[in-house]
Amino acid sequence: MKIFCTGASGYxxxxxxxxxxxxxxxxxxxxxxxxxxxxxxxxxIEPVMGTLDDAQVLARAAQAADVVVNAASADxxxxxxxxxxxxxxxxxxxIHTSGSSIVGSRSRGERSDDIFDEDTPITPSxxxxxxxxxxxxxxxxxxxxxxxxxICPSLIYGIGHGxxxxxxxxxxxxxxxxxxxxxxxxxxxxxxxxxVHIDDLVPLYALAIGKAPAGAFYFAENGESSMxxxxxxxxxxxxxxxxxxxxxxxxxxxxxxxxxxxxxMASNSxxxxxxxxxxxxxxxxACGLIEEIESGCYRE
Numbered sequence: 001m002k003i004f005c006t007g008a009s010g011y012x013x014x015x016x017x018x019x020x021x022x023x024x025x026x027x028x029x030x031x032x033x034x035x036x037x038x039x040x041x042x043x044x045i046e047p048v049m050g051t052l053d054d055a056q057v058l059a060r061a062a063q064a065a066d067v068v069v070n071a072a073s074a075d076x077x078x079x080x081x082x083x084x085x086x087x088x089x090x091x092x093x094x095i096h097t098s099g100s101s102i103v104g105s106r107s108r109g110e111r112s113d114d115i116f117d118e119d120t121p122i123t124p125s126x127x128x129x130x131x132x133x134x135x136x137x138x139x140x141x142x143x144x145x146x147x148x149x150x151i152c153p154s155l156i157y158g159i160g161h162g163x164x165x166x167x168x169x170x171x172x173x174x175x176x177x178x179x180x181x182x183x184x185x186x187x188x189x190x191x192x193x194x195x196v197h198i199d200d201l202v203p204l205y206a207l208a209i210g211k212a213p214a215g216a217f218y219f220a221e222n223g224e225s226s227m228x229x230x231x232x233x234x235x236x237x238x239x240x241x242x243x244x245x246x247x248x249x250x251x252x253x254x255x256x257x258x259x260x261x262x263x264x265m266a267s268n269s270x271x272x273x274x275x276x277x278x279x280x281x282x283x284x285x286a287c288g289l290i291e292e293i294e295s296g297c298y299r300e
Contacts, residue, residue, distance in 0.1 A: 003209075004065035005029045006052065006072035006079065008045050009036040012097055012153070012201070013071030014162025018043040019202045020069075020209075028061060030072065039163035055082035062086040067209055071097040075131050080138060089145035095208055096138050098152040100194060100219060102128045104267035108249050109187020109227065112268035118217055118275045127263050135217070142214035149212040153201055153220040154194035154271055157289050159297045161202060169193070169264060170289075172256060173227075174234055174298060183235045183244040186252035186266035189228030194221035194271045197286035207280040219271040222284035227265065233293040 003020050007013025008029020021027050021044040029045040030052075031037045037047035050057035052072055062068045062083045070083060074097060087094055102124055103116040116122065124132040141148045156167045177183040201220050208218065231244035252261035276282040287296060 001066040002026045002064065003028070003067045003069060004048070004061045005045070005069040006058075007070075007097075008040045008047070009163040010072065011160045011164035011167055011198070012156070013069065014040070014043070014164040015160045015198055015202050016069055016071060016205045017045050018162035019206065021045060023206065028065065030058070030061070036163070043162050052076045052079035058082040059086035063090075065092070067093045067095065069095045069205065074098045075134065077134055077137075080134060084138065084141050084144075084146065084148070087146040088141065091145060091147065093147040093149065093209060094138070094141070095205060096135075096148065096150045098131065098135055098150050100152055100154040100221070100269045100271045101263050101267065102132050102135070102152065103271060104128065104263055104269045106262045107191055107266065107268050108262075109185060109189055109191050109246070109266045111190040111192060111226070112270070114268065115270045115272060116219070117272040118219060125263070127259065139215045139217065147212075147214040149208050149214070150217045151204060151208060151220055152218065152271070154196055154269060155289070156196055156198055156201060157292055158198040158286065160198060167198070170230065170293065170298065172265070173230060174238075176255065177231070177234050177238055177240065180245075182240050182242065183231035183238075184247050185227040185231045185244055186247050186249060186261055188246055189231060189244065190226055191266055191268045192224050192226045193269045194224040195289045196220045196222050196284065197292065199286040200284035204276055204280070204282050207276075207282055211280060216275070216279070218276040218280070219273045220276060221271050221273045222286075223288050224270055225289050229290060230293065233290045237294050237299050
């Protein structure tokens, strides 16, 4: 197939695009610079120069493809509108990437026992209300002659398969641990995130392209850990003695920015990928997050 991928030089999009090339598909990818164009060419991806604000570029690339994978931004409505309008009436697939912080609560590092699957009603935080609204908009296009599908990953870990090497949360925590000489979490670190290995996430995209029904929404996870547990594993991996330390939310915001601190590093996001397992036969099998940190790709 011909597949157009936004975010082709990034972590998720680059990994998915490289996987699809290896599977024999013809993949084009949106990039913003000549440097990124060269980076994706190295993985067999034909670059399309432009940004998410270039509606005409997006529309042309979408119309020339059999499938569109949107992995550049979970929140850019303009790009979504341009891509879906170009696909309306074509019967083609649109695979959009969201993120499980849509179920998150600003808990300042405290634990929550709320767990969500695809059938659980969501009342998003103000920071994620627009993302949830955009997800509803996307899935509504199944009545407009195309096949929209949303994949909603939890915390992703592991080394990327394409031009984008690193995810967000674990590398941020490792970088901070090296800076301070000890792993550090926001607040008490009891907040829990579900997680998924990039090696397991990428095949889920291929399964969704192949057989997901129009209007389907899939969480992606294979386990969960608290931020304290992640930080303890980082200390063991780096050889730092003692327990991780706690930052105040003010310190965390100064380190990472308020949005990242509150909605990504100190929130809870506990989900279950019920539908992907039941409907697509998805079988994640990569090593768990703690094992990967202690003895896998992050070990130095």
